[in-house]
Amino acid sequence: MDYKYQLQVVKELDVQGKLRIDCPFCLNRKTFEVTNDNGKILWNCFHANCDAKGIQSDGFSRKDIDDFFDTTENFHNHKFIMPKSFVNYAVHPKARAFLDMYGITNTNARIMYDVKQERVVFLIESEGEVVNAIGRAYGNFTPKWFKYGQSDVPFITGSNKEIAIIVEDCVSACAIEVKCGFTGIALMGTSLQDSFVEHIANSADNVVICLDRDATDKCFSIKNKLESKVNPYIWMIDEDLKYFEDDKMKEWKGKICRMIS
Numbered sequence: 001m002d003y004k005y006q007l008q009v010v011k012e013l014d015v016q017g018k019l020r021i022d023c024p025f026c027l028n029r030k031t032f033e034v035t036n037d038n039g040k041i042l043w044n045c046f047h048a049n050c051d052a053k054g055i056q057s058d059g060f061s062r063k064d065i066d067d068f069f070d071t072t073e074n075f076h077n078h079k080f081i082m083p084k085s086f087v088n089y090a091v092h093p094k095a096r097a098f099l100d101m102y103g104i105t106n107t108n109a110r111i112m113y114d115v116k117q118e119r120v121v122f123l124i125e126s127e128g129e130v131v132n133a134i135g136r137a138y139g140n141f142t143p144k145w146f147k148y149g150q151s152d153v154p155f156i157t158g159s160n161k162e163i164a165i166i167v168e169d170c171v172s173a174c175a176i177e178v179k180c181g182f183t184g185i186a187l188m189g190t191s192l193q194d195s196f197v198e199h200i201a202n203s204a205d206n207v208v209i210c211l212d213r214d215a216t217d218k219c220f221s222i223k224n225k226l227e228s229k230v231n232p233y234i235w236m237i238d239e240d241l242k243y244f245e246d247d248k249m250k251e252w253k254g255k256i257c258r259m260i261s
Helices: 003-013 062-068 093-102 170-180 196-201 213-226 244-261
Strands: 017-019 034-035 040-045 053-056 085-086 109-114 117-124 128-139 144-149 155-157 163-167 183-188 206-209 230-232
Touching: 003 040, 003 053, 003 085, 053 244, 062 206, 093 117, 093 170, 117 155, 128 170, 155 170, 163 170, 170 183, 170 244, 196 213, 206 244, 213 230, 230 244
Parallel strands: 163 183, 163 206, 206 230
Antiparallel strands: 017 034, 034 040, 040 053, 085 109, 109 117, 117 128, 128 144, 155 183
């Protein structure tokens, strides 16, 4: 990774003393540490797949440097590597406009913008680490959705342990989380991968499968896969949930709660 680019990013953090934060390069949680000792700066990401590290100044002892760059901490070695074209969505007007259009700016999901492919990117996490990303093209670019990695983890946003809603895409999952307070789960399709089952089972006690009527058979297939793990329900939809206005979403939420109770 380019040293000058790293140094620029580290200086913008304006750290005084020592700081441990999410890595600004690979975005994994709490893996990046910076020390600023009177203008002498050390930085390092301890994640196995990130090569961010550097020194500005020759005022550190050899032992100081060796101790700081000791990477014996145990981080899971996922294969996903964050593309350098990912930037914080908040600094890009197209990404902000996209989230505003669907009313999901306040989502708890971690969202980036891929300046190279012009995609709003939804990060997929497992145990606090970014393991994949799903990009939605801005405008009429193809393909509409792009999967950056190969992990077997679904996109999940929200922390409601009582009710989770399974939908087809990340935008709908975020809309459910923001407007209903349910946990949103995106399959990125209409089929349930076997590897998704445990992640879904750990998300909520009651899981509602909400796909359109063309996927009725697949809804029942998903229900059968989940019923030994959670309380599964099916709610067929005629309109994609991400297009629901606030009043309609509120009404739909009430129906879901009554069905489960």
